[in-house]
Amino acid sequence: MTTISRHLNGSIVLPQETVKRIDDAILALDYHPNPHARRLSLGRSETIGLVLPEIANPFFARLAGAVEEAADAEGLGLVLCATLNRQGRELDYLARLGRDGVDGLIFVTNHPDDGSLARSIETIPGAVLLDEDVPGTVAPKIFCDNEAGGYLAGQALLAAGHRRIGCIGGLAGMTSMDGRWQGLCRAVRECGPEAAITFSTNGPYSVAEGRRAARLFLAAAEPPSALFVCSEEAALGVLEGLRDADIDVPGDVSLIAFDDVGPLHLLTPPLTAIRQPIEAMGRRAVEAIVTKIGPGIELMPVELIVRQSVAPPPSANRKLKG
Missing domain, CATH: 3.40.50.2300 (Response regulator)
Incomplete structure (x- = not known):
């Protein structure tokens, strides 16, 4: 039996005549190896x-x-x-x-x-x-290259003319959040002293956190003209909060989300996003x-998927509704 077991496990080379006798017996008896026993014998x-x-x-x-x-x-x-x-x-x-x-x-x-x-x-x-x-x-x-994702988002918002940018982030101390924040900061820093991150929040990557962040954004004395939302789930909550307050994206505020997992192209407006592989x-x-x-x-590399949620900032004398 040991020889037969070793043959079935591929750990022994037998004469062709012996192999044929074993195979014929297996066929005649309709024998099927026990997978659990095989795993134990192989140590895997x-x-x-x-x-x-x-x-x-x-x-x-x-x-x-x-x-x-x-x-x-x-x-x-x-x-x-x-x-x-x-x-x-x-x-x-x-x-x-x-x-x-x-x-x-x-x-x-x-x-x-x-x-x-x-x-x-x-x-x-x-x-x-x-x-x-x-x-x-x-x-x-x-990991995906979170720092590169934050940098791409910042570059896209700055290229559209935004100089006051907000970040709705995940929990502080998480590698993903730290990287996305650092990338955004690098893009803003490279733009020069006229650009700044003027609003930020930290919380779970969740729809509920996005709603909470939207309320804080709406209550800000001088809200930024663009938002980088560090998770798709939070971005959905932000959109819901802005819609309820009759704030237009991208007319009143531009928005870029991270992840691009769900059908963001079907939203109104379709969301520009950083896509993970x-x-x-x-x-x-x-x-x-x-x-x-x-x-x-x-x-692993990320990429910017350009859609319709980013536009130039509103004119300087235009205020958010509400």
Whole structure:
């Protein structure tokens, strides 16, 4: 039986006559190898884990689809864990996946870490961080170039003539938010002293946060003429708040969003956005597990998708409605 098992696992070379006898017996007995036993004998689970905040969000849904497709192409199963972006659930899933002995882990979070996640991720071989960093983790890290995205957004708004720009951001301390903010600041700084970021908020990447930021924007004594919104979800909330106040985009305020996952081209107006290479990021994460690349940060390029939500600023004597 040991010889037959090694033959089926491809770990032994047998004479052709012996191979034929084994294959004939398998056919006659309609024998099917036990996949669980095979995985145990090989010391591999042939399964990877994907931990992400949620699947209702279009960004994470597309990311999960890309990882699933790439894993399938490699003959790997996928265990999907949606954490609701709660650290307790993240830690619980990490412990479960560690006990299950997955061959690799793709981990996505959407909040800063207090050190607990980094310690837990370090216990799982083959871990890859995707989209957002967990500082202190020694692993391959695959992110979009957030700093370049903020810079592209700033350049586009400045090129349209805006000199007072606002930023509606994510939680401070997140790698994605820090990069987008730094890129926007660099673009404004390069423009010279006449340009400035005159309004900013920080909060979760969510529609509710976008609504809150819109209220703050409307209450500002001198609101900026353009907004860079650092997530698509927040941008939808901002648009809702501006629409309810009868503020026109781009007539009264220009807007650029980050992500470009949903059908932003169908909105009124169609939103200019920074597009992340979501599918490429998912494929690259699986490739990093399969090829066992070493620790390091890999930045994937973003691009500016120009639509109709950016226009020159309104005249100096024109005030926002309301």
